Amino acid sequence: MERVMMKGNEALAEGAIRAGCRFFFGYPITPQNEIPEYMARRMPEVNGVFLQAESEVSAINMIYGAGGAGGRALTSSSSPGISLKQEGISYLAGAQVPCVIVNVARGGPGLGGLGPSQSDYFQATKGGGHGDYHLIVYAPGTAQEMVDLIGLAFDKAEEYRNPVMILSDAIMGQMMEPVVLPEMREVTADQPWATTGKKGRAKPNVINSLGIVGEDLERINIELQEKYKKIVDNEIRYEADGIDDADLIVVAYGTTSRVARSALNMLRAEGKKVGLLRPITLWPFPKPILSELAAEGKRFLVVEMSVGQLVEDVILAVNDRAKVDFFGKLNGSVPTVREVYNEINALLQKGGA
Amino acid sequence: MQAKRITIITGAFGSGKTEVAVNYAQELKRSGQNVGLIDLDIVNPYFRSRELTDFLKQQGIEVVSTQPGLEMADLPALSPRIFAFLQNEELRVVFDVGGDPVGARTLGRFEPYFRTNGYDLWLVVNPYRPGYSAPEQITKLARKIEAATQLRLTEVVDNANLGRQTDQQTRAEGAKVVAAAARMLNLPVVLKTYTAKELRGAEEREQAGNNLFYLQLFMLPPWEEVESGVQKQN
Missing domain, CATH: 3.40.50.970 (Thiamin diphosphate (ThDP)-binding fold, Pyr/PP domains)
Incomplete structure (x- = not known):
């Protein structure tokens, strides 16, 4: 090795x-x-x-x-x-x-x-x-x-x-x-x-x-x-991190999943119940797990470096059974850990659906 | 050994030249000297010292790279202000050079200044980068960089690291490879880098030997930049 x-x-x-x-x-x-x-x-x-x-x-x-x-x-x-x-x-x-x-x-x-x-x-x-x-x-x-x-x-x-x-x-x-x-x-x-x-x-x-x-x-x-x-x-693949007891689940892949994970680690250290669902296959999309989580009453935040593309697949999977929020960045800028942290915190404080 | 006014930092692509250059420029500034940092990297437009232009300016370190406004473009263009840095004899100059012999070639046009002012030419080595795990591979690179620049290497910088997985053992094993390469090149190891998480105690430092050089890492991906307080231009 x-x-x-x-x-x-x-x-x-x-x-x-x-x-x-x-x-x-x-x-x-x-x-x-x-x-x-x-x-x-x-x-x-x-x-x-x-x-x-x-x-x-x-x-x-x-x-x-x-x-x-x-x-x-x-x-x-x-x-x-x-x-x-x-x-x-x-x-x-x-x-x-x-x-x-x-x-x-x-x-x-x-x-x-x-x-x-x-x-x-x-x-x-x-x-x-x-x-x-x-x-x-x-x-x-x-x-x-x-x-x-x-x-x-x-x-x-x-x-x-x-x-x-x-x-x-x-x-x-x-x-x-x-x-x-x-x-x-x-x-x-x-x-x-x-x-x-x-x-x-x-x-x-x-x-x-x-x-x-x-x-x-x-x-x-x-x-x-x-x-x-x-x-x-x-062939669906995804990584789920701390989703079981999570109230809010961030959905993100690649770079934004790394940024989100840093933010989530900070929030978890504060006792917040937050998790990460990271699609590894974008197609086939991990629709079944998202559908399941939506049925359990979780809410979602999609973090993307776009004005909202992945979020459409999440909305389709969730199919109106849960709230899906979106935090995107226009091309030319990268979300910071602090921005994602603040976004999640704001959503948690707003509470419920 | 008396350091020269011009320090040129070369090495393989991804060997850590920029981290060494930025930290060394700050070290010179802290010792009370006027410092100019020349970012000569026209090989790859990511993770270059010019991203820290404003941050370093606040510390009194001028950074020069390309035409103002074009810093983030991948253009092989260099600013004429580089000559102003070289002609100012009150200024300690640090060159952060592009990776590999292809990046080092850019130095050629400044050769007359190096000849009259003298220079230190450093080779930054990370033996954990692919292709540099054997001393012979490092010496081969050294000779190619010398051929590309028409200059002579004067020192080696040991930057053996595996990123976040770096520990004392990886440093020690890497140091052996770098030291062997330096011996073959008949050059001294001028600096051995370490970061915050390693070598905390004085005893550990002593065991690791002389020339230890603390690196504050600046070229981090966005998920590792939490509260560094460093404003970068992207």
């Missing part, structure tokens, strides 16, 4: 390598540049491919090729670059190509700023490209989780033949924390569906999202929806 100090971006890159990723295609953009930089140095050491494409559009289509051939392929970018990739992501979802896409989100809209942001939540969880599709979306909260979740992301991408997104942000990518790295894993690119030659089979494997003949498209969509249902039933 090696312990090292790593930036979130570096931890994610090394975690990908150790999970068997041997193909990286990307294009530079702040604040994710440590990922391609790390990969450029590291991939040749493991006989992997690092390629800086001429654009984000090009990179995502290289992912289609490498993933379609059964390789563990990764691309990373930041918000505007992820927008450019959306057509390709829809194609990957439609053609069921396993791969991992990392968004180290920055402030938007447009070219925006370099600060952290959670305003790509809708884009990550509700489509972003065209068509009825879903990505599995993981939201790491520590550098260690960057390593752990990128490994899981590759496994789940392959298991479900579905693109997986890691939704990080500028702070998550740039902060440095101690990390324990796992052993290097050997993985095979030899998948029964991969386009690596017929090898004696009667029919060639085809990776395609086109459904233009007869009822092909409906059949493809039925298949996709059955898969998504399986993912919803089996």
Whole structure:
């Protein structure tokens, strides 16, 4: 077991390598540049491919090729670059190509700023490209989780033949924390569906999202929806901290969950009954636990670096059975521990629903 | 050893150069000197000393980086005021340089000043950063930084740490690696850093050896900044 100090971006890159990723295609953009930089140095050491494409559009289509051939392929970018990739992501979802896409989100809209942001939540969880599709979306909260979740992301991408997104942000990518790295894993690119030659089979494997003949498209969509249902039933992940006796539960992921946790620790030290529910999968969303907690009469505060995106999923899960408050920050600023502390205190003092 | 007027702080990406630079500038100020801090980091726009410009100004330390107003942009632009700092012979100057040889290359344009004024060139080392756990890896980096800057390293700073998981054992094990690298480079270890949670007692400090240097951490993520009272520009 090696312990090292790593930036979130570096931890994610090394975690990908150790999970068997041997193909990286990307294009530079702040604040994710440590990922391609790390990969450029590291991939040749493991006989992997690092390629800086001429654009984000090009990179995502290289992912289609490498993933379609059964390789563990990764691309990373930041918000505007992820927008450019959306057509390709829809194609990957439609053609069921396993791969991992990392968004180290920055402030938007447009070219925006370099600060952290959670305003790509809708884009990550509700489509972003065209068509009825879903990505599995993981939201790491520590550098260690960057390593752990990128490994899981590759496994789940392959298991479900579905693109997986890691939704990080500028702070998550740039902060440095101690990390324990796992052993290097050997993985095979030899998948029964991969386009690596017929090898004696009667029919060639085809990776395609086109459904233009007869009822092909409906059949493809039925298949996709059955898969998504399986993912919803089996892949929800969240962390619950002190929710059992809590009157008020903060719902937050990534950077804001860290800020909220510091605030909650201060409040608990004062004897306040407050807890944290941190979605680790943003899709599938931890709807059942929120629904349960709402039925128990808990109230919620959603803390986000956006004007309110995650909060919509919480409201849907709670379905009018509990009060949902919101504390958001516009892109360009980060909530402080003191602000979140004050917000929770004010809500507790207001009392009841 | 007589410290020179110009101290240049280099090291690998993420080795702790900014924390060392900011704390050392404050230490010089406390000893009664006029201090200017030059933030030369054009490699990465996060966790740079320029975020502390106002905070340090209140303590009488001038910070210069890029064109005023563009401090938080990721532009490879440097302010001409850097020359004013270098030409002021009453000023102790601390350079906080960008990471890796690529960051250190920026020093090249100031080379004539270093030649005439003399300089101390420090290599900040954290052997817990990936790729620097062996002395040979550290000496290789040192040679590359010297090649990129056309300058000679004069001292090594031991910043062995695992963030919040740092304890005396990790410091001690890290110190061995840094000391071995310093021996191979034939350079002294000028400072050994520690933070508030370690090495509290006088006895422990004595065991840890000379040159201990207390680091107040400034480059913290927002969830660790509770009541520090430090106003940063973001």
